Amino acid sequence: MSAALELVGLTKEFGGKRALDAVDLSVADGSIFGFLGPNGAGKTTALRIVTGLARPTSGTVRVLGQDVATAGNAVRAQLGFLPDVPAFYEWMTGPEFMRFVGGLFGLEHRILYQRTAMLLDIAGLAGVTTRIGGYSRGMKQRLGIAQALINAPRLLLLDEPTSALDPIGRKDVLDMLDALRGRATIFFSSHILGDVERVCDTVAILNHGRVLTQSSMHELKERHSGHRIVLEVTDGADVLAAAITAQPWAASVSRGGHGAIEVLVADQDAAQRELPALVAAQHAGLVRLEAVEPGLEDVFVELVGEVA
Missing domain, CATH: 3.40.50.300 (P-loop containing nucleotide triphosphate hydrolases)
Structure with missing residues (x-):
């Protein structure tokens, strides 16, 4: 072009x-x-x-x-x-x-x-x-x-x-x-x-x-931002977060309010396959599980270090 x-x-x-x-x-x-x-x-x-x-x-x-x-x-x-x-x-x-x-x-x-x-x-x-x-x-x-x-x-x-x-x-x-x-x-x-x-x-x-x-825009997000998965459980979020942290595909794990857990993953396919089993093993009720597409803000923060 x-x-x-x-x-x-x-x-x-x-x-x-x-x-x-x-x-x-x-x-x-x-x-x-x-x-x-x-x-x-x-x-x-x-x-x-x-x-x-x-x-x-x-x-x-x-x-x-x-x-x-x-x-x-x-x-x-x-x-x-x-x-x-x-x-x-x-x-x-x-x-x-x-x-x-x-x-x-x-x-x-x-x-x-x-x-x-x-x-x-x-x-x-x-x-x-x-x-x-x-x-x-x-x-x-x-x-x-x-x-x-x-x-x-x-x-x-x-x-x-x-x-x-x-x-x-x-x-x-x-x-x-x-x-x-x-x-x-x-x-x-x-x-x-x-x-x-x-x-x-x-x-x-x-x-x-x-x-x-x-x-x-698509390539920029794919290249500079990792994949994120957000899940929410009814109880046992702290124990589940610790179990997820031990997985090889979990780059980082952070806790949110009301049983929410955000996971930055290195292998999205593996994470989506194995997360439901981890939730079941902890006997936690799963409220939400979704992959979150990285946004331009994520890329900007990674490259520039601050949001305009």
């Missing part, structure tokens, strides 16, 4: 400090790519370089196969960008702002009006006549994504599009990204783990300017 965005050895220094340290990254065409990291990891710096708003100290950025350093307006016209704090002319209405932005791209009148209507509908803003100054933060973020799509970009770059939103605003923005799946390559920079896990099919984790890992 071809790459819509490639970073090769990308390095950026500010006053002798490296904000980006030899970053290599490849974003497949048509994917929703999560660029995940804690605040200060270097995500916004990378996006500023990709969009041409900053220059790297060294390294190369290729957008749609073209080197950003030498790319002309024809390549830039295929990008859409939403900064972390988008700015608007708040005395305009949403349709007026969309037509203003589309005019900057030189879109033909008929196409501009058609796209404005379509994108405002996708953004859930069709028929809204309120001036932008009266929009909620979530409405502004959805309008920001809509304006970033007015030129029908092949690559959409989003810098923290859900930060500082309330739960309803975040849901609206994530629903909009889901609706855009397959229409463009989306590069979604965020420090909010749950948002990335919900919509992204591929993810890279950045910390202190370095890429710690990059892969599909």
